Amino acid sequence: MNKMKRIIYADNAATSKISKSALDAIMPYLSNEYGNPSSLYSLAQNTRQAVENARIKVAQAIGALPEEIYFTGGGTESDNWAVKSAVEMNADKGRHIITSAIEHPAVLNTIKNLEEKGWEVTYLGVNDVGQISLEELQLAIRDDTVLITIMTANNEIGTILPISEIGEIARKRNILFHTDAVQAVGHIPVNVKELNVDLLSISGHKFGGMKGTGVLYIKKGLRLPPLHHGGGQERKLRSGTENVVGIIALSAALEDAVSCLSTDIVVKMRDRLIEELLKIPRTCLTGDPVNRLPGIASFVFEGIEGESMVLMLDQCGICASSGSACSSDSLEPSHVLLAIGLPHEIAHGSLRLSLNKDNTIEEIDYILEKLPEIVAKLRSMSPLWDESKS
């Protein structure tokens, strides 16, 4: 008989399992409630009502107004829309953008594309735990700066950045401020008013919603150009028949996630991983030890390739990642690890374990049993590993 392989999912920052509350909420909309929200008859009005209720729930979760919530096709789309539109609408004021060196490719590559079209960009460096300097930010601001975009929390090393302070600086200088909050929303408290943001990106699949769903928060009064032209959905800014099921799933999952934010148990499991894995010689924690996401434990192990670790963990039924999932098809070490000052050869040995409330202490114990064995085995096979140095 085939024994079912035990799966320990420790890659929640890449994507998460759809939550039970999201699954329950979407069931009617996968069968009988299939009306187009723009139609007039009552079948369709049920879906319209469901989309508007979802908008209210999302708004409540982040301290926004319902009319400030725009549903999108994911974090990448929200980032692209925010960054491109913000600079386009301010092109007559200037062509300078400020961002950080550790942004997700959804922001970095959008900005590189703008750079190729003539915009000037300042990439703020970060210190060894992934924090930017507010003084450097102030110095980087010019009269022609039209956008600051800095992520709320980093997806690879879990560092949480000082968004509220950055927002205050941007507001005082009258510069639009966007934050990619994809890894933060649903994991730490996020309130758009307290963060002083104009634009904020969310992705549904990072907190129990469905892949290909997202939100862009657009502060009331800001007249962003439309992302899509068409039938006029999403208050004429993102035309296209709404992804009703995805929107309902996102709102139900978010409501659920914010009701039990950063549970002590997730932090406890993360800290146990960190404490125990740092006992392995020549192993370092990456990211800010204090201001870090509750679920992310990220490391570099000298003398090892991260990909080999991920494959061997997979053989034990453990899902983890090396670098971010989105860039794991590249052989270059992660730009984030290089930005925090790690040499290439060490950055190659990265591993990220990302937890949520579905993980258990038993799973953590199992990871702690297997991972040190895997590290020792890989090091013993590596020509780069010099045992005498440890």
Ligand code: PLP
């Ligand atoms: N921004 C950050 C910080 C992310 O971690 C991700 C996905 O990993 C994205 C943006 C892209 O989101 P999506 O997968 O919804 O396009």
